[in-house]
Amino acid sequence: MLEIAHSPLFGIMLSIVSFRIGLWVNKKVGHPLANPLIIAMLIVVAVLSVFGIPLDAFEQGSSFIAMFLAPVTAVLALTIYRQRKILAGAFFPVLFGTLAGALAALSSIRFSATLFGLNEQMIASLLSKSVTTPIAIAITEQFGGIPALTIASTVITGLAGNLLAPVLGKVFRINDPVAHGVGIGSCSHALGTSKALELGEVQGAMSSISISLSAIWTVLLAPFFF
Amino acid sequence: MKYLTQLALIFGICLVGDLVSSLLPFSFPGSVISMIFVLILLSSRILKEEHLGESADFLLRNMTFFFIPPGVGILRYAALVQSIWWQLILVNLISLVACFAASSYTVLLVMRIQRLIARRHHA
Numbered sequence: 429m430l431e432i433a434h435s436p437l438f439g440i441m442l443s444i445v446s447f448r449i450g451l452w453v454n455k456k457v458g459h460p461l462a463n464p465l466i467i468a469m470l471i472v473v474a475v476l477s478v479f480g481i482p483l484d485a486f487e488q489g490s491s492f493i494a495m496f497l498a499p500v501t502a503v504l505a506l507t508i509y510r511q512r513k514i515l516a517g518a519f520f521p522v523l524f525g526t527l528a529g530a531l532a533a534l535s536s537i538r539f540s541a542t543l544f545g546l547n548e549q550m551i552a553s554l555l556s557k558s559v560t561t562p563i564a565i566a567i568t569e570q571f572g573g574i575p576a577l578t579i580a581s582t583v584i585t586g587l588a589g590n591l592l593a594p595v596l597g598k599v600f601r602i603n604d605p606v607a608h609g610v611g612i613g614s615c616s617h618a619l620g621t622s623k624a625l626e627l628g629e630v631q632g633a634m635s636s637i638s639i640s641l642s643a644i645w646t647v648l649l650a651p652f653f654f
Numbered sequence: 655m656k657y658l659t660q661l662a663l664i665f666g667i668c669l670v671g672d673l674v675s676s677l678l679p680f681s682f683p684g685s686v687i688s689m690i691f692v693l694i695l696l697s698s699r700i701l702k703e704e705h706l707g708e709s710a711d712f713l714l715r716n717m718t719f720f721f722i723p724p725g726v727g728i729l730r731y732a733a734l735v736q737s738i739w740w741q742l743i744l745v746n747l748i749s750l751v752a753c754f755a756a757s758s759y760t761v762l763l764v765m766r767i768q769r770l771i772a773r774r775h776h777a
Binding site: 439443444446447464465468469472473476483486487490491493494496497498499500501502503504505506507508509510512520521522524525526527528529530531532533535536537540541544545546550554557558561562563565566567569570574575576577579580581584585588589592596597600602604606607608610611612614615616618638642643644647651 | 661664665667668671672680681682683684685686688689690691692693696697703706710711713714717718719720721722723724725726727728729730731734735738741742743744745746747748749750751752753754755756757758759760761762763764765768
């Protein structure tokens with residue numbers, strides 16, 4: 429019976445159905461903690477363990493989905509291109525803000541991970557976790573880290589950024605909407621940006637453009653921290 | 655056929671990105687090279703948004719979906735994650751705060767410098 433689980437179609441179908449349910453629950457609950465990716469991953473893991481299906485069987489199909497990560501990254505260019513006017517309006521503040529953010533993220537990850545005794549493979553998996561997931565995975569693979577750990581960390585960071593964005597703004601007394609938006613986008617990618625959009629139009633636009641810029645800075649600077 | 659052509663174009667650019675990445679003397683992710691290619695092609699108007707069209711928007715809108723397979727791979731590292739979970743969360747939180755503070759304050763600093771330069775030009 430369970431032979432059908434080895435068909436590539438099984439992994440693809442399970443992923444789509446789980447994601448569908450994740451999106452539905454997220455909409456019903458209406459809170460970022462009900463993250464569709466986490467819910468979908470939990471459903472897949474639950475189905476695999478309940479039916480005793482090996483991960484290899486799931487990956488027969490899911491590897492086709494993972495193959496789309498590079499195309500997803502390539503078309504991210506479209507999001508930068510569509511925001512070129514917004515970027516032009518605050519070019520230098522955003523350019524240097526995202527650069528400083530990337531440097532601070534990389535050095536604080538390197539420092540704290542070493543302090544907590546994490547090994548090189550862990551550090552390779554964590555270094556890129558502040559940036560948008562497809563690029564974070566590419567950086568992790570470049571350094572021989574564990575992509576699954578990177579995804580877990582990008583989701584944790586994104587959710588924390590989403591929940592803490594207003595508090596961080598108050599604690600650091602950031603009253604300027606451009607500065608607040610760049611801060612949110614640099615440290616917590618798309619998940620944080622959804623909160624920035626709630627805070628205001630300028631915060632949302634700045635956060636959104638900072639996602640791709642901080643990712644490019646991180647790709648360029650990460651090798652110096654590994 | 656339209657969608658297939660758009661996908662073929664996107665895949666083609668990715669293959670070129672991977673090829674360039676393999677030729678570089680240092681390591682740099684091929685997917686990011688493809689992204690820079692697309693940005694250059696769009697900016698120079700060689701490529702129009704319509705050429706990537708619905709297929710690109712389909713990929714962008716459903717981006718999260720494509721993280722499920724590598725994410726589920728965490729099953730292989732369940733024991734590892736159990737042994738270092740608090741370190742992982744702390745590293746994440748520390749770097750989140752550091753990154754936020756550094757980027758926001760730098761934006762404020764650069765804007766202040768720009769205002770100073772503008773004032774000097776007016777004076």
